[in-house]
Amino acid sequence: MRVHTSELSEFSPAERWALVRDGHAVVVQGIICILDTVSGPRLRLDALLCGDHLGVAHEDAVAIEQSALWVLGAISVPPRQLCIAGLDGVRLYVGKARTHVRELNIPRTDCLTFGSRLVTTPERTAADIARYSSDDDCAFADLTALAQRTGYRNRHALAIVGRTVHLPFAKRARQRLGAALAHAVGVVDAVDAANGIEESIKVAGVAHFKNKPIES
Numbered sequence: 001m002r003v004h005t006s007e008l009s010e011f012s013p014a015e016r017w018a019l020v021r022d023g024h025a026v027v028v029q030g031i032i033c034i035l036d037t038v039s040g041p042r043l044r045l046d047a048l049l050c051g052d053h054l055g056v057a058h059e060d061a062v063a064i065e066q067s068a069l070w071v072l073g074a075i076s077v078p079p080r081q082l083c084i085a086g087l088d089g090v091r092l093y094v095g096k097a098r099t100h101v102r103e104l105n106i107p108r109t110d111c112l113t114f115g116s117r118l119v120t121t122p123e124r125t126a127a128d129i130a131r132y133s134s135d136d137d138c139a140f141a142d143l144t145a146l147a148q149r150t151g152y153r154n155r156h157a158l159a160i161v162g163r164t165v166h167l168p169f170a171k172r173a174r175q176r177l178g179a180a181l182a183h184a185v186g187v188v189d190a191v192d193a194a195n196g197i198e199e200s201i202k203v204a205g206v207a208h209f210k211n212k213p214i215e216s
Contacts, residue, residue, distance in 0.1 A: 041112075042115055059117075060086050060090045061118070063120065069146060074142065074145040081098050082098060085102045086104070088108065122151075123156040126147075129146070130157070130161070130174075143176065144180060144183070154181045
């Protein structure tokens with residue numbers, strides 16, 4: 001019997017565990033994943049947001065922060081706690097101990113769609129990681145991994161922080177995004193994250209800031 005991940009939400013919990021028992025699925029950190037489906041963002045997002053595992057209507061839920069990092073392939077192991085928010089400010093009520101719900105207004109423009117399920121874009125994910133990660137080193141490692149995997153646009157991430165200044169930790173988010181970009185181009189002192197990031201160009205494979213002389 002072949003089962004596609006998109007059909008997993010139609011199965012009862014007993015049926016899903018039967019798939020695991022019969023060798024058609026595996027359990028990764030408590031998440032049931034179908035073996036016959038090609039690995040990728042859609043598989044990971046389906047595994048996170050399917051049916052009763054989430055406890056809310058999946059069309060209103062958006063995978064964010066660490067969960068988004070896993071869906072986008074920036075980290076290899078799913079986080080112990082599922083992180084979600086409601087699309088367009090919808091309030092989600094989840095009685096699951098391992099599900100963390102943030103009351104954020106995530107517009108659809110900040111989302112990628114895989115099937116009928118949603119995850120934040122790399123830029124929105126970067127903005128949220130920079131804002132909410134409690135540790136600078138962890139935030140930097142996550143932003144670096146996200147950049148390597150998705151090549152997110154730092155200026156767009158900064159713009160998201162700029163239009164969500166009503167949320168906490170905006171200054172910290174700008175500083176972390178600036179530091180991550182500075183590390184990527186190898187120029188730490190030339191970046192002032194609080195005042196925006198200058199455009200950069202590449203000459204002979206080396207990034208330089210525009211409006212700065214380039215030595216021969």
